Amino acid sequence: MRLLVKNVILGKKKVDILIEEKKILKIGKNLNLRVNEKIDAKGEKAVIPGLINCHTHSAMILFRGLAEDLPLKDWLEKEIWPREAKLTEDDVYWGTKLAILEMIKSGTTTFNEMYWFEEAQIEAVKEMGIRAVIGLVMLDFLPMGSRKKVEELTKRLMTKRLMTIQFSIAPHATYTVSKENLIWAKNFAKRHRLLIHMHLSETEKEVKDCLKKYKMRPVEFLEKIGFLDKNCIFAHCVWLSEKEIEILEKRGCSLVYNPTSNMKLASGVFPWKRIKERKINICLGTDGPASNNSLSLFSEMKIGALLQKIENKDPTAISAQKSFQMATKNGAKALRINTGEIKVGKLADLVLIDLNKIEMFPNYDLISNLVYSDAKNCVSDVICNGKILMRDGKIEKENEIIKKAKAKFLK
Amino acid sequence: MRLLVKNVILGKKKVDILIEEKKILKIGKNLNLRVNEKIDAKGEKAVIPGLINCHTHSAMILFRGLAEDLPLKDWLEKEIWPREAKLTEDDVYWGTKLAILEMIKSGTTTFNEMYWFEEAQIEAVKEMGIRAVIGLVMLDFLPMGSRKKVEELTKRLMTKRLMTIQFSIAPHATYTVSKENLIWAKNFAKRHRLLIHMHLSETEKEVKDCLKKYKMRPVEFLEKIGFLDKNCIFAHCVWLSEKEIEILEKRGCSLVYNPTSNMKLASGVFPWKRIKERKINICLGTDGPASNNSLSLFSEMKIGALLQKIENKDPTAISAQKSFQMATKNGAKALRINTGEIKVGKLADLVLIDLNKIEMFPNYDLISNLVYSDAKNCVSDVICNGKILMRDGKIEKENEIIKKAKAKFLK
Numbered sequence: 001m002r003l004l005v006k007n008v009i010l011g012k013k014k015v016d017i018l019i020e021e022k023k024i025l026k027i028g029k030n031l032n033l034r035v036n037e038k039i040d041a042k043g044e045k046a047v048i049p050g051l052i053n054c055h056t057h058s059a060m061i062l063f064r065g066l067a068e069d070l071p072l073k074d075w076l077e078k079e080i081w082p083r084e085a086k087l088t089e090d091d092v093y094w095g096t097k098l099a100i101l102e103m104i105k106s107g108t109t110t111f112n113e114m115y116w117f118e119e120a121q122i123e124a125v126k127e128m129g130i131r132a133v134i135g136l137v138m139l140d141f142l143p144m145g146s147r148k149k150v151e152e153l154t155k156r157l158m159t160k161r162l163m164t165i166q167f168s169i170a171p172h173a174t175y176t177v178s179k180e181n182l183i184w185a186k187n188f189a190k191r192h193r194l195l196i197h198m199h200l201s202e203t204e205k206e207v208k209d210c211l212k213k214y215k216m217r218p219v220e221f222l223e224k225i226g227f228l229d230k231n232c233i234f235a236h237c238v239w240l241s242e243k244e245i246e247i248l249e250k251r252g253c254s255l256v257y258n259p260t261s262n263m264k265l266a267s268g269v270f271p272w273k274r275i276k277e278r279k280i281n282i283c284l285g286t287d288g289p290a291s292n293n294s295l296s297l298f299s300e301m302k303i304g305a306l307l308q309k310i311e312n313k314d315p316t317a318i319s320a321q322k323s324f325q326m327a328t329k330n331g332a333k334a335l336r337i338n339t340g341e342i343k344v345g346k347l348a349d350l351v352l353i354d355l356n357k358i359e360m361f362p363n364y365d366l367i368s369n370l371v372y373s374d375a376k377n378c379v380s381d382v383i384c385n386g387k388i389l390m391r392d393g394k395i396e397k398e399n400e401i402i403k404k405a406k407a408k409f410l411k
Numbered sequence: 412m413r414l415l416v417k418n419v420i421l422g423k424k425k426v427d428i429l430i431e432e433k434k435i436l437k438i439g440k441n442l443n444l445r446v447n448e449k450i451d452a453k454g455e456k457a458v459i460p461g462l463i464n465c466h467t468h469s470a471m472i473l474f475r476g477l478a479e480d481l482p483l484k485d486w487l488e489k490e491i492w493p494r495e496a497k498l499t500e501d502d503v504y505w506g507t508k509l510a511i512l513e514m515i516k517s518g519t520t521t522f523n524e525m526y527w528f529e530e531a532q533i534e535a536v537k538e539m540g541i542r543a544v545i546g547l548v549m550l551d552f553l554p555m556g557s558r559k560k561v562e563e564l565t566k567r568l569m570t571k572r573l574m575t576i577q578f579s580i581a582p583h584a585t586y587t588v589s590k591e592n593l594i595w596a597k598n599f600a601k602r603h604r605l606l607i608h609m610h611l612s613e614t615e616k617e618v619k620d621c622l623k624k625y626k627m628r629p630v631e632f633l634e635k636i637g638f639l640d641k642n643c644i645f646a647h648c649v650w651l652s653e654k655e656i657e658i659l660e661k662r663g664c665s666l667v668y669n670p671t672s673n674m675k676l677a678s679g680v681f682p683w684k685r686i687k688e689r690k691i692n693i694c695l696g697t698d699g700p701a702s703n704n705s706l707s708l709f710s711e712m713k714i715g716a717l718l719q720k721i722e723n724k725d726p727t728a729i730s731a732q733k734s735f736q737m738a739t740k741n742g743a744k745a746l747r748i749n750t751g752e753i754k755v756g757k758l759a760d761l762v763l764i765d766l767n768k769i770e771m772f773p774n775y776d777l778i779s780n781l782v783y784s785d786a787k788n789c790v791s792d793v794i795c796n797g798k799i800l801m802r803d804g805k806i807e808k809e810n811e812i813i814k815k816a817k818a819k820f821l822k
Contacts, residue, residue: 061772065779069716069730102769106785263717264783266726294770294785303714305480306674307721315677319480356813358513359705361472362820368476372675374517374705377788402767409773 001036003386008041008352009366010342017047019348022163022386027344037388039381044356046366049340050109050131050349050384051297052331055197055235055256055285057115059095061102062087062409063290072203072265080290084116092117096124098405099295101398104130104389106296107379109349112233112256112285112335114170114197116144118153125165129389131349133335135170135197138177138185145172147184154192164385166335168195168233174218175206179225186227195231195336201244202236203267219244228253233334235285236261238268245275254281254334257326259304260294261287272308272318283334284326297327298376305371320371352381412447414797419452419763420777421753428458430759433574433797438755448799450792455767457777460751461520461542461760461795462708463742466608466646466667466696468526470498470506472513473820474701483614483676491701495527503528507535509816510706512809515541515800517707518790520760523644523667523696523746525581525608527555529564536576540800542760544746546581546608549588549596556583558595565603575796577746579606579644585629586617590636597638606642606747612655613647614678630655639664644745646696647672649679656686665692665745668737670715671705672698683719683729694745695737708738709787716782731782763792 003019010017016031017024041047060080067079092115103111113121114135125132136153139145150169157167169189171177177185189196201207201218214221219240222228230252237255240248248255257270275282286292286300294300301323308318332340339347355363359373369375382390389395414430421428427442428435452458471491478490503526514522524532525546536543547564550556561580568578580600582588588596600607612618612629625632630651633639641663648666651659659666668681686693697703697711705711712734719729743751750758766774770784780786793801800806 064773064784065775066773068776068779068783069727071726075726098769098772105769260717263721264726266720266724266728268724269721293779293783296785299710299713299785302710303717306671306714309677310674310680310718313677313679315482315486315675316480317677356810356817358509358516358813361509361813361816362475362477364476365479368479368704372479372704373475374707374710374787376785399767402769402772405772406767 001386002033003037003039003348003383003388004031004033004035005047005350005352005383006038006040007043009043009046009355014043017342017350019383019386022347024342024344024346024348027342039352039388039391041352045352045354045380047342048107048351048353048370049328049342050351050382051107051327052283052335052340053103053108053111053286053295053297054233054254054283054331054334055258055287056099056111056113056295057288058099058111058113058295059092059115059121060288060290061099061295062091062095064293066290087116089117089120093120093124094405094408096121097128097401099289100124100128100130101395101401102289102295104128104382104395105379106298106376107351107382108295108297109351109382109384110331110335110337110339112168112197122157122162122165126162129164129387130384131164131337133166133168133195133197135168138169138171138181140176140178140181147181150188166195168197170197173199173206174221175209182222182227183225186225189231195233197233198235200234200237201239202262204239207239217241217244219247223247223251233283235287236267236270238262238270240271242274245271245278245280249278249280254283254330256283256285257304258285258287259307260300261291263303263307264291269307269311273312276318281330281333282326283331296376298370298374301327301371302374320365320368323371324367348383348386350383351379353378354380412797413444414448414450414759414794414799415442415444415446416458416761416763416794417449417451418454420454420457420766425454428753428761430794430797433758435753435755435757435759438753450763450799450802452763456763456765456791458753459518459762459764459781460739460753461762461793462518462738463694463746463751464514464519464522464697464706464708465644465665465694465742465745466669466698467510467522467524467706468699469510469522469524469706470503470526470532471699471701472510472706473502473506475704477701498527500528500531504531504535505816505819507532508539508812510700511535511539511541512806512812513700513706515539515793515806516790517709517787518762518793519706519708520762520793520795521742521746521748521750523579523608533568533573533576537573540575540798541795542575542748544577544579544606544608546579549580549582549592551587551589551592558592561599577606579608581608584610584617585632586620593633593638594636597636600642606644608644609646611645611648612650613673615650618650628652628655630658634658634662644694646698647678647681649673649681651682653685656682656689656691660689660691665694665741667694667696668715669696669698670718671711672702674714674718675702680718680722684723692741692744693737694742707787709781709785712738712782713785731776731779734782735778759794759797761794762790764789765791
C-alpha cells in the first residue's frame, strides 16, 4: 500500500511525501511513482504532524453541556457520577466514536484515553482508524476498576492484533487508588511494559488530603513507593512544589497541561514558568469534553499559551512554537510513538492545512496561525498510520454516525 | 423584499421567521407566504441573534502572525507602527474586507471599528453587507487623527446613504489625545449625536502615566472634563478602581471585555467580579486580529468565561448565558442598534447554527454548546439587515476575495 501526497508545503518548501504502509518512506521534489492512492495539495495546503491529545476521557462527549458553570463537587456528585453509573458498554462505544469524529476533524491523530468499558473504546478506535493509548482504569471503590479487571482485560487484549492501539495502566489518582493497588499497578505495568496514565495534583484539596493521609505531597508519596519513571504520564499537575518538580524531572515523567479544563473547573494554573527550563517533557491535553467542552487541540494550544502569558504577566512567557511542540513532538515522546514530526522513517500521521482559508491569511508564520488564529476549520485532510481518515473535509460515514447517535441519545 | 426562514429552532420550538425589508415582521408556525427568498432549516438548524463585536481594528488582519510573543512595546514600536505608517487606503480596504469575511463566517453581523482610512472601511462594509460602527479616529501626533480630519470626514459622510453604517468619534486614548481634543471630541459627538469609542485603562502603565500627568486616574479625569455618558463605549477597562467603576455606572457607559487580547499582551484581567453586580453594560470584543489573532466571537465567549473562572477561583464566576449575552444583547445596547435578540420588530440580524455538526452534539443546552464547544464552524447561514450574507457556509465572492488578497499581499 503506497500513498503519495503531492505538492504539499512543508516548512517553506513544496514537496511530495511518499508513504509506504504506515511510514514515511521518502520526502522529495516531483516524486512520480506508482502508488495506490494520491492526494494532490496543489501547493495550497501545508502539512503538519497529526496532533496528539495526551489526556482525555473521550466518551464524556455524551455529557457535554449537560450541567455547566457549577462548583466541581456538585458537577461530579449530582450530575456526572449518577449518569456515569448508568452508562452501558454500547453508550461508551458511541461516545468514543463521536469523540474520535471530532478529533479527526480537528487534526488529532492520537489520543491518550482514560475511561470505562475499555473494549468498547478499542472497537471504536479500530473502526475509526485513529491512534490511541487506551488506559485500563483502576479505581478502588468500583469492581470495574479492580486489579482483576485489569488482569483479565490484559489477557484478552494481548491476543488481539491492534494496529494503532497500545495500552496503559490508568490508576485514577492517589486519592482513589490505595498504596497497595498503586504498587501493584506499577509492577503490572513494568511486567507488561505498559505506560502509566494518571491524574496528579489537579486540585489543591487533593494535595492537602494526601498530606493528611500520607504526611507527604502526592509526588513525594509516589517517589517513596517507587512509582515514578519515564513511563509515567501525569495529567493536570497544577499543584506542584519545587521539590516535586525536581523529583518529576529526575524520574523523567511526562506532564500533561490541560489549560481549558483547569480554567473551566477553576482548579488552578499549571506551573509552566517553574517547569519550562527543566528537562521535563510537557504535553497537551483537552481533558474530557464535559469539562472543556471541545476536543480540539487548536483551541487548547491557544488557550494554553494565553493562560501562561496572563498568569506570568509576560507576553513572552510561551511561544506559539512551544505550544505547538507540546501538541506534537512532546506528545509522541510521552506516548512512545514514532511520530510527532515529519521525517523519513516516522509513522505517517499527517494533517493537511488548507492555506486558502481566511484563518491562514496572511501567511507570515504557519505555526502562529495554527496556534492563535482559531484554525480548526482549516484542517482538510487527515492521515493516520498511512491511511486517509479525512479527505477534503470529509470523513466516511460521518453523517451516518451522527444520525445514529442522535437517534440513540437525543430522545 | 421578503425573506422567509422556515423550520428553524428558536429556543425549544420550531418556527418560521418572516423578514420584511430589514426587520423581523412575524414569528410563527407554518407561515406560508409569498416571499422573494426562502431558507429552509428543516428543523436541523437553530437561530441566534447575529454576534456583535464591540471593539476591533479589523484591517490589522494584514499583520496577523507577523510578530508574535513579544513584549508590547517591541511589538508596537518595532513591528506594528512602522508598518502602519506605510499602509495605504487600498490596503485598509482589502484588510477590512478580509476581516469582514472572517467575521461573517464566524457569525458576527455587527462590529465596532477603530482604524485608519475610514472611507476605505466604509466601502468594504457596504460591499460585504455587514453592520458596523466606524470610528473616526483621533490621535494627537498624526494629521490623519486631527479635528480637521474628523470635521471634513463627517461632512462628507453626512451626505451619504449608508444603510448599515453609523459613526462614532474615536479618540484613541487619554494618553494619546490631549484634554482639549477630548473636550472637543465630546462636544462634536454630542452635536452630531455620535457614539464615542475609546481605549480605556488597558495597561497599568497608562493609569500610572495619567496619575502623573493629571493627578487623577483616567476615569476620574474623564469625569472631571464632562466626557462620560451613556454614549461612551470603552474598550479593555482592565485597571479600574472601585471609585472609577462607580463613576462608570453612574454615567451609564458601556465597557468592552477583550479577554484574548488582554491575555496575549499580558495587559491584565477585566474586573468582571467587581462589575457584574452593578448596572453596567458589559460587551465583548476581539480587539484587532494582530493581537488575538482571531475575529471569532465564539472563541472570545469561551476564553472570556474561562478567564473569569480561573481568575476568581470560582467555576460559577460567569455562566455561558452571560457570556452569550455580552456578545449579543449587550452589544446592541452599547451600539444603540435595535438587534441582539430575535423578536418581532427587531432588525433581522440572524445566524443559523447547523445542529448536525459534531460540536452541537449532544444538545443539552444550545447556549453552552455555542460558548464552550468551539462552535465557529457550525455557523451555516448569516442574515444581516434582512439580507443573506452567507448561505449554507458559502459567501458570494469569498474565493475571489481571498485570491485577490493573496495576489496583492503575499509576494
